[in-house]
Amino acid sequence: MHIPTRRTLLATLLGSLFMLGAPLTHAADANTVTIMVGGINKIIYLPAKLTEALGYFKDEGLTVELQSQPAGVDAENQLIAGAVQGVVGFYDHTIDLQAKGKEVEAIVVFGKVPGEVELVSTKAAPTFKSMADAKGKTLGVTGLGSSTDFLTRYLALRQGVESKDYSLLPVGAGNTFIAAMQQDRIQAGMTTEPTVSQMLKTGEAQVLVDMRTEEGTRAALGGLYPAPSLYVSNAWAEAHKEQATQLAHAFAKTMNYIHTHSADEIAEHMPRDYYGKDKAQYVAALKSSLSMFTQDGRMPEGGPETVLKVLATFKPQVKAKNIDLSKTYTNAYLPAAK
Secondary structure (H helix, E strand, O other): OOOOOHHHHHHHHHHHHHHHOOOOOOHHHHHEEEEEEOOOOOHHHHHHHHHHHHOHHHHOOOEEEEEEOOOHHHHHHHHHOOOOOEEEEEOHHHHHHHHOOOOEEEEEEOEOOOOEEEEEEOOOHHHOOOHHHOOOOEEEEOOOOOHHHHHHHHHHHHOOOOHHHOEEEEOOOOHHHHHHHHOOOOOEEEEOOOHHHHHHHHOOEEEEEEEOOHHHHHHHHOOOOOOEEEEEEHHHHHHOHHHHHHHHHHHHHHHHHHHHOOHHHHHOOOOHHHOOOOHHHHHHHHHHHHHHEOOOOOOOOOHHHHHHHHHHHHOOOOOHHHOOHHHOEOOOOOOOOO
């Protein structure tokens, strides 16, 4: 009787897997990182697609798969579930998650400010002149538990309006946001470029609160509010220091590119469906947004404290004494400061 050797058994097993079409893991898979973006065509998250288009991920030896969810909270859930390795979303999620026992940190910060705008429909504008007029209204956010949810609640509360006095409706972003306002399902809502410019151009909305600039953000929130960022779980970064460093370096190159090139040059790298038939409007929106981006991906001084103050104002589980901000962001993976 012939007794198969260990080598024969291994060859037979591999042959069977091949015949069955079973996937074999390649060495290159170790350098594949999946990143979920909370709305990939939003200008606030421009660095994600731009880094890919410029080839900076490949330059660092990485294969990066970019996926998109309409709301940051959905992207956050994908990270917690382990379905993705990183999220391009708002930094404030790292603080909110720490309060829930999850340690997540931003390893690159794209924006010093939210880049968000509270728009009011032109129809509602005559009686809705500030967030103090939000009582009895329905306000649009990308998703419940999203950063637009956090910011909307804070802006209203700062004007003396409690959460029980208005309704929040998750309407996503882009076309779904526009439709909700056109149909009067929301009287005001928070969104970003290029949707802001599109609605202002058609005359369907007006600006209520503008957080696209440092000046506007300080006025609305009392300080800089670092928002668009790349965040990962602290455990993943510690276990994959090389990949975390490669990602941070790739994005740092992009932040430098943004500050050394014009809006027209940057727009040339964006997919056509980002701007549709009105590229000029997209370029104009991009031009007005460039000042919000950091130059090197580093956390702006004092920013985390402002974010913590905002969240602690209306989220009982977020208390300053219980939050260790040093675990919510790090500049350690970025190139050395010049």
